[in-house]
Amino acid sequence: MNGHSSANGDDDDFDWDTEDELEVDDHAVxxxxxxxxxxxxxxxxxxxxxxxxxxxxxxTGHFVSMGFRKEMVAKAIEENGEENTNLILEALLQYxxxxxxxxxxxxxxxxxxFSEEMVLKAIQENGDENTDxxxxxxxxxxxxxxxxxxQHADCDYEGGFLDDFSDFSDIDSSSDSEEFLNPDSDEExxxxxxxxxxxxxxxxxxxxxxxxxxxxxxxxxxxICAAQIAKAADALLPPEEKKPFCTDFKKRRKLDYxxxxxxxxxxxxxxxxxxxxxxxxxxxLGFGVPTEPFQRTQRVLPEAAIGPPYFYYExxxxxxxxxxQTISRFLYDIEPEFVDSKYFCAAARKRGYIHNLPIDNRxxxxxxxxxxxxxxxxxxxxxxPSWDPRTKLNCLQTCVASARLTDRIRKAVENYDGDPPANxxxxxxxxxxxxxxxxxxxxxxAPLEPDEVEMLLGFPKNHTRGGGSSRTERYKSLxxxxxxxxxxxxxxxxxxxxxxxxxxxxxxxGIGGAEVALYRLGVRLKTVVSVEKSEVNRNIVRCWWExxxxxxxxxxxxxxxxxxxxxxxxxxxxxGGFDLVIGGSPCNNLAGSNRHHRDGLEGxxxxxxxxxxxxxxxxxxxxxxxx
DNA sequence: CCAAAGATGAGGGGTATG
DNA sequence: CATACCCCTCATCTTTGG
Numbered sequence: 001m002n003g004h005s006s007a008n009g010d011d012d013d014f015d016w017d018t019e020d021e022l023e024v025d026d027h028a029v030x031x032x033x034x035x036x037x038x039x040x041x042x043x044x045x046x047x048x049x050x051x052x053x054x055x056x057x058x059x060t061g062h063f064v065s066m067g068f069r070k071e072m073v074a075k076a077i078e079e080n081g082e083e084n085t086n087l088i089l090e091a092l093l094q095y096x097x098x099x100x101x102x103x104x105x106x107x108x109x110x111x112x113x114f115s116e117e118m119v120l121k122a123i124q125e126n127g128d129e130n131t132d133x134x135x136x137x138x139x140x141x142x143x144x145x146x147x148x149x150x151q152h153a154d155c156d157y158e159g160g161f162l163d164d165f166s167d168f169s170d171i172d173s174s175s176d177s178e179e180f181l182n183p184d185s186d187e188e189x190x191x192x193x194x195x196x197x198x199x200x201x202x203x204x205x206x207x208x209x210x211x212x213x214x215x216x217x218x219x220x221x222x223x224i225c226a227a228q229i230a231k232a233a234d235a236l237l238p239p240e241e242k243k244p245f246c247t248d249f250k251k252r253r254k255l256d257y258x259x260x261x262x263x264x265x266x267x268x269x270x271x272x273x274x275x276x277x278x279x280x281x282x283x284x285l286g287f288g289v290p291t292e293p294f295q296r297t298q299r300v301l302p303e304a305a306i307g308p309p310y311f312y313y314e315x316x317x318x319x320x321x322x323x324x325q326t327i328s329r330f331l332y333d334i335e336p337e338f339v340d341s342k343y344f345c346a347a348a349r350k351r352g353y354i355h356n357l358p359i360d361n362r363x364x365x366x367x368x369x370x371x372x373x374x375x376x377x378x379x380x381x382x383x384x385p386s387w388d389p390r391t392k393l394n395c396l397q398t399c400v401a402s403a404r405l406t407d408r409i410r411k412a413v414e415n416y417d418g419d420p421p422a423n424x425x426x427x428x429x430x431x432x433x434x435x436x437x438x439x440x441x442x443x444x445x446a447p448l449e450p451d452e453v454e455m456l457l458g459f460p461k462n463h464t465r466g467g468g469s470s471r472t473e474r475y476k477s478l479x480x481x482x483x484x485x486x487x488x489x490x491x492x493x494x495x496x497x498x499x500x501x502x503x504x505x506x507x508x509x510g511i512g513g514a515e516v517a518l519y520r521l522g523v524r525l526k527t528v529v530s531v532e533k534s535e536v537n538r539n540i541v542r543c544w545w546e547x548x549x550x551x552x553x554x555x556x557x558x559x560x561x562x563x564x565x566x567x568x569x570x571x572x573x574x575x576g577g578f579d580l581v582i583g584g585s586p587c588n589n590l591a592g593s594n595r596h597h598r599d600g601l602e603g604x605x606x607x608x609x610x611x612x613x614x615x616x617x618x619x620x621x622x623x624x625x626x627x
Numbered sequence: 628c629c630a631a632a633g634a635t636g637a638g639g640g641g642t643a644t645g
Numbered sequence: 646c647a648t649a650c651c652c653c654t655c656a657t658c659t660t661t662g663g
Contacts, residue, residue: 280643318642318651349652395651402636433649470633480652510652584652592651595639 278324278336280317284350286339290364290489291371297360305332305356308623309505309577311616312357312490312514314482314584315609316591317350320600323590324352327601330613332356337490341483345369346376347393347436347456349483351584358493365488365520369458373438376456383439387425393436393448396456397593398479400447401435414443450474457513458484458520460544464511467543469536477537482513482584488521494580501526501552503576505619507560507583507612508532512541514582525552527575531560531583560611568618577623581616585609 288295313331317324317338324336331354341349346369370376372391374384409431412424419425428445431437437445448456450471454463457478464474491514494502501524506514509532518525528545532538538556545554553575557563572578588594589603597603 282644314652316652320641348650350650351652394649397651398653399635402634404636430649434651472634476652478652482652587652588654591653592639592641593653594651596654598639598641598653 278328280338280350284317284338284340285343286337286353287359288362289339289343290362290368291343299335299359301356302333305334307356307620309579309581309619310355310357310494311581312353312355312487312583313612314351314353314487316587317352318592319352319587319590320598323601327352327609328354330610331616339486341486342371342392344371344483344485344489345456345458346371346373347483348395349486350395351483351486353487353490355490357490361493361496362489363492365458365485365492365517369456369485377438377452380438380440383441383444385419385439387419388429388432388439390429390432393438393456394433396436396448396453396479398476400475401431401437405431405435406437406445406447409437409445410443450478453478456483457481458488459511459513459516463516463544464540467536467539469540473536477511477534477540480587481510482517484513484517484520487513488517491517491523491580491582492521494518495521495523498523498579500524502579503527504529505578505581505615506530507581507615508585508608509537509541509556509583510534511537512544515541516544519548519550525550527553527555529555529557529571529575529578531557531563533558533560560608560615563611563615565618568615569622572619572622572626577626578619581619583612585612 283292285292285294287299288297311331313327315327317340328334328336334354334356336352336354338350338352341347341351344364373393374381374391409428413420413428416424420428432445435447437447440446450464451461453475454461459478459481464477469477502518503526504514504518506512506528509515509530512530515525515528515530530538530541532541535558538558542554542556555571585608586605589597589599589606590601591598599606601607601609
């Protein structure tokens with residue numbers, strides 16, 4: 001996780017570098033992929049280092065920047081010499097505290113068919129945090145092995161690039177280099193800094209010329225990256241795919257980026273052929289829903305998956321390819337249960353759930369919520385035109401339609417006495433489906449009100465209302481939440497098992513979907529430790545907790561990073577172990593509606609999934625110890 | 628008058644299904 | 646091939662509160 005984790009504070013604080021940082025990641029991957037055709041990658045970079053002035057400290061710095069302790073690195077270098085960074089890395093992995101999770105990562109990629117050597121190399125280049133980058137690098141290696149070797153002479157930048165990138169990637173989080181990022185720094189110091197980062201003087205000065213004297217270090221390195229990537233792309237891509245030179249730097253950068261993205265997709269498709277594909281069930285009934293006859297009451301859990309504690313993980317079903325395989329792999333290879341909440345309420349919500357709960361003797365919350373639009377929103381029935389065939393709403397999302405759109409629809413429809421012509425109907429229906437609009441008057445559609453969303457999702461009315469929550473925030477929090485009836489159905493098996501109540505660790509709690517589900521099931525909440533970064537959401541849960549006269553204790557923690565082994569141990573010794581670890585990690589880098597950063601499980605927010613795993617592992621270890 | 632919070636509107640593509 | 650769908654982000658405008 002990089003320095004400014006999304007778990008604390010909003011992204012707004014870091015506007016200035018977010019985009020660049022992400023792009024640099026991608027550049028680095030593709031660049032390194034091209035400049036490193038064979039197995040000498042590591043040696044090569046080591047050589048480049050030793051030719052630099054203070055090679056030993058640079059090697060040390062490199063590994064320290066990867067998150068290893070300085071003493072450890074020193075020990076590893078002493079044992080293995082500084083020439084073979086591969087050996088050093090291996091040694092570090094062995095005695096690192098994070099060794100277990102790293103070897104898990106290595107195993108993960110080895111399981112995908114990559115050689116250990118390649119995997120280690122890729123991890124070394126990308127760090128162990130960004131598995132997507134690692135995968136991308138591995139895919140590039142694989143592609144390069146297949147295709148003709150790339151000429152080395154083509155690239156002037158090979159000198160220590162790998163290590164330089166690691167150094168650079170560190171700049172954002174290392175406070176003592178902040179001065180260099182100051183756009184006011186004078187030209188000489190910028191030049192010096194760039195060369196210190198390993199770029200050639202020629203590159204640095206070209207970049208300064210092109211970007212102007214006021215450009216920041218970030219802009220300059222971006223430019224250099226783009227120049228390098230352009231070269232790399234030229235070498236990699238067949239001539240017909242080359243784009244004409246584009247003078248607009250930003251545009252050009254985007255072009256290169258898009259090209260490489262496509263390339264990656266192509267590779268993944270080819271590479272993924274051998275892999276098993278995880279299909280979403282159709283209809284999406286999971287192991288069964290209360291309203292349909294299909295039901296599965298038995299399954300065999302992998303040995304490693306069996307609790308305590310019970311755990312329950314949720315995320316969007318329609319994630320990019322491979323994401324659910326990865327999630328499942330990290331959660332003890334349990335088969336995900338994909339369920340569409342349209343079988344529980346009047347709105348669709350396709351989600352995947354991975355849990356180790358029993359699946360027999362489930363029961364639903366009563367009363368069963370209305371399952372079509374007219375029952376859920378009776379006032380719309382009067383105005384619903386016969387040519388709108390919808391009976392269910394689409395997924396309730398975080399944003400709602402603009403007034404301008406509903407106005408356009410009104411104008412389009414009110415021109416006609418009877419039914420509008422087919423093309424108008426098509427347009428209106430398209431927009432209604434896209435924005436979940438309902439008919440609230442003659443020729444009048446409208447987005448759902450927040451309290452209607454609360455009802456559809458199974459929350460008490462006004463659950464998110466007031467207490468400092470704005471309208472937009474309500475939509476956002478609700479859109480990011482559980483459908484309570486669906487989750488409650490899965491959790492219902494706990495009721496008989498824990499008549500005295502349970503201790504819950506609720507990660508990424510949001511507005512408390514899990515807590516509300518358990519409460520509505522009649523499961524007593526003894527202790528709830530709730531981790532949620534949004535203060536507004538924490539207040540919502542706190543208010544709900546107090547007004548429902550809970551007899552247990554609610555502890556809220558704002559930052560998931562705070563929940564380390566020590567803190568967990570403390571909590572568990574005071575309150576007893578946890579019976580249930582529950583949470584849905586952020587989906588915004590997985591969700592289809594995200595136009596900008598649908599980066600997969602390694603995205604800035606969605607990568608918090610790995611914190612879920614980390615914490616679950618810690619709880620499991622401590623629970624096993626105390627048995 | 629200003630700054631900050633809130634609301635608004637514009638905006639693409641991956642993945643599955645037929 | 647077309648079609649449907651998706652726990653969305655960003656820049657900009659508007660409102661609020663001092």
